[in-house]
Amino acid sequence: MNMNDQIGAAQLMVELGERSYPIWIGSGLISRIGRAFQLQHIPTGSPILVITDDKVGPKYLHQVAEALEYVGYSVSTHQVPSGEKSKSLRVFEDCISAALEAGCDRKSTVVALGGGVVGDLAGFVAATYMRGVRFVQVPTTILAHDSSVGGKVAVNHPLAKNIIGAFHQPDMVLYDTSTLQSLPDRDVRSGLAEMIKHGLIWDQSFAAWCEEHAEQLLAKDEEALTYGLLQGCAIKAAVVSQDERENDLRAILNLGHTIGHALEAVAGYGELLHGEAIAIGMIGSARLAEQMGMAAGVAEYTERLMKSFGLPTAIPAHYDTEQIIAAMMHDKKFNEGRTMFVLPTAIGRVEIRRDVPVEQVRDIIEELKGAGTWQ
Amino acid sequence: MNMNDQIGAAQLMVELGERSYPIWIGSGLISRIGRAFQLQHIPTGSPILVITDDKVGPKYLHQVAEALEYVGYSVSTHQVPSGEKSKSLRVFEDCISAALEAGCDRKSTVVALGGGVVGDLAGFVAATYMRGVRFVQVPTTILAHDSSVGGKVAVNHPLAKNIIGAFHQPDMVLYDTSTLQSLPDRDVRSGLAEMIKHGLIWDQSFAAWCEEHAEQLLAKDEEALTYGLLQGCAIKAAVVSQDERENDLRAILNLGHTIGHALEAVAGYGELLHGEAIAIGMIGSARLAEQMGMAAGVAEYTERLMKSFGLPTAIPAHYDTEQIIAAMMHDKKFNEGRTMFVLPTAIGRVEIRRDVPVEQVRDIIEELKGAGTWQ
Incomplete structure (x- = not known):
């Protein structure tokens, strides 16, 4: 972990050649966004567009705009x-x-102020407006530590999630870790x-650290969150640096995402939170791996970990199995x-496998659907 | 000019590192598209989607599909x-x-069978479907020799052309030059x-060749067309290879396009053909250059060239000047x-200039609007 003293934040570089960029994590960073823009040489001559949602906007939009205007933007x-429904072509x-x-114009910058939905949507705007303009992410959720690293942006189609991107x-x-304090549990x-x-995919000791610090993380302790977010971002950045375009x-x-995305699609976007869906999916993957003789004990460990964070460990019983299978095919x-x-x-x-029989997935x-907890 | 004997076509390579690709030009090529797909190692395991319009489709879609299915796709x-209106987010x-x-799926290929509208639309589908799949252009107009080289794809917004791309x-x-035979004059x-x-932007001798062969080109002589298209594509490819992302x-x-795009926007997409709009725009640029003391005689030459191809040389008198200026700003x-x-x-x-006073553009x-011919 490095510190950037110029804006007083922990700094992580995502190494992608000429597309490399910094992630800055710290308390109260939003008030220093103007300085951050200057450090990144974002030109003042072209308008900045900040995209946010109606939950985050009332809290932070004024502050962000003011800090940028103060230095001449x-x-x-x-x-x-707010909500997954905004990831549509209409919006x-x-x-x-x-x-x-x-x-x-072409030298403008689009800023995403919000969670993963706003990041994905505003990112797709930045990717396509005039065939691509600058993009800055200001995530205000923990989930967005994942989506804000790696450059994947997208909107949904009624038939499939993230299919247009x-x-x-x-x-x-x-x-800005202080924005996380108002997040619902x-x-x-x-x-x-x-x-x-x-x-789980990259670093056993970080998984163990998560388990040990579940209580602090759930209580939104800023020190624990800063460390956890930096580690999470660092792992994602390491993977993405080696294979930007997947x-x-x-x-x-995508650990947990094959089943997870299908559950989200069947539930109707928004009913099941993304992290909840992939928590169930990660348990599913671990069980598949055990049945295939790949990993003894990992399923039990994964389930314990999810429980210690109060995450669901079962599929709601009323979800239709065949619909879940069909969603995977899309x-x-x-x-x-x-x-x-x-x-x-x-x-x-982890290992990437394309040989899992559909019968086994169905089982x-x-x-x-039979066991575990679902709140 | 090279020949590719395996499919019997003139071949030009667009050099873009690992994204380099061939342009094949020849008579009757559509019937050999299956072989062309094989030469480019396009996998047979994933579905191919051919996008076309209701003018081109009835003529060639069956032939394209059959040729691909014949070799296992x-x-x-x-x-x-058909028409510019299909370059919308709805379509x-x-x-x-x-x-x-x-x-x-991710290994699928989108084929654009048609003119520039279909190419831009299908290209944007290929660029964004699952964050990007393979894309093959089968242009059926002369105009598309321009849009099919260089990778720019886009749809329109009601307020601005090609703004989402x-x-x-x-x-x-x-x-396939034989598809050009049915084009309206x-x-x-x-x-x-x-x-x-x-x-006009790159090669005086090619401009002179165009003027000398206006009659053959207008009569759709296949030999003249093949040479002209290859040269046009080669110039564009040379430019794009040096600066892929503009x-x-x-x-x-963009010679002629600043005024040209504005005219298209004011006319309502589709009323004025793209080539007609930029013909007027090229004359406008040459006059601006003359007034700025940059190029004596080029305006007269440009106007003569446009006339020899029966292209318009004046702005329709009923177009509103202020609306044209406003469209440029978007x-x-x-x-x-x-x-x-x-x-x-x-x-x-040519030279790129950002110092043309708006008053001079207005003049x-x-x-x-006052002079020249407009059919």
Whole structure:
């Protein structure tokens, strides 16, 4: 971990050649966003468009705009309804209209102020407006530590999540941990699921650290959060640096997502939080791995970990198994007639497999509907 | 010019490192598209989606699908209404639905069968579906020789043309000159305007060749067309290879487009053909350059060239000058408070200028409304 003394924040660099960028994490960073823009040489001559939602906007939009205007930026803002439903082409078009009305040009910057939904949506706006403009992420949820690293941006289609998107790296990520203090507990738990995932795919000792610090993390202790977010981002950055466009390695970040995305699609976007869905998915993957003789004991460990964070460990019994299977077939991870699973081989190690028989997936889904807790 | 004997076509390589791709030009190529796919190692395991419009589809869709199926590809098709209005987010969403329904996955290929509208639309589908899949262009107009090289893809917003888009290089371009034979004369002229533009920005001798062969080109002589298209594509490829993402040099391809795009926006997309609009724009640029003392005689030469191809040389008198100026301000070429002009310094040489006073632009527009021919 490095410190950037110029803005007083922990700094992590995501190494992507000429597209490398810094992630800054610290308390009260939003008030120093103007200085951060200057450090990244973002030009003042073109309008900045801040996209946020109607939950985050009222809390922080004024502060962000003021801090940018103070150092000479011209700022326009656009607020969308909160929730996954805003990741639609309709809302995307509204954002493009807002960019045009603000007079945004090729040297403009789009700022995402909010959680993963706002980040994905605003990121897709930045990726496509005039074929791509600068992009800055200001995440205000724990979950967004995952989505704000790596440049994947997208909106949903009624039939499939994240199906319309791009790879578009931000110019910087500015993580103000004080914005996390007002997060509802359910969102905290959901966000921590992605943090734990980073331990499970890459670093056994970080997984153990998560388990040991569950209490502090759930209580939003700023020191624990800063360390956990930095580690989570660092693991994701290490993976993405090696495989920006997901040709192979990057796919390991999808642990729990094959089942998880299908559950989200069946539930209707928004009913099940993303972290909740992948918590169940990670348990499913571990069980599949055990049945295939790949990883003894990992399923039990994974389930214990999820329980210690108050995350669900079972599929709600009323979800239709065949609908879940069908949703998997519409996912980006399905191709050439097979779906992809990320399966653990040990704690902190995973393998990408395309040979999981659909019958076995069906059995695991049935099993997950029978047992465990679902709040 | 090289020949590729395996499919019997003239071949030009667009050099873009690992994104390099071939352009094949020849008569009857559509019937050999299956072989071309094999040569480019396009996998047979994932569905192919051919996007076309309701004018081109009835003529060639069956032939394309059959040729691909013959060598083992699974093919789905999607037909959109012909015309610029199909470059909308609504029609784009329909295409994404079609891709999902066809079961397209990450290894699928989107084929654009048609003119520039279909190429831009299908290209944006390929750029964003699952964050990017393979893309093949099968242009059926002369105008598309320009848009099919260089990877610029986009749809329109009601307020601005091509404002939502991406850079997404095709895997190959397959140009069947026999499909050009059924083009209406007005489309032939419009397409040739872009061909002439390539001479005017880069190669005086090619501009002269165009003038000498105006008659053959207008009569759709296949030999003249093949040579002209290859030269036009080669010039564009040379420019794009040096500056894929339009940081500087690539902007020279916009000769005539600052005024041209504004005219198209004011006319309502579709009323004025693209080549017609840029023909007027190229004359405007040459006059601006003359007034600024940059290029004596180029305006007269440009006007004569446009006339020899039956292209318009005046702005329709009922267009509102202030509306034209306002449309320029919404264009991607406008940033940091100034609009960009590509101005000739000689025949075959241009310069990018951002210092043209708006008053002078206004004068030129008024002048162009007063004189010349408009059919």
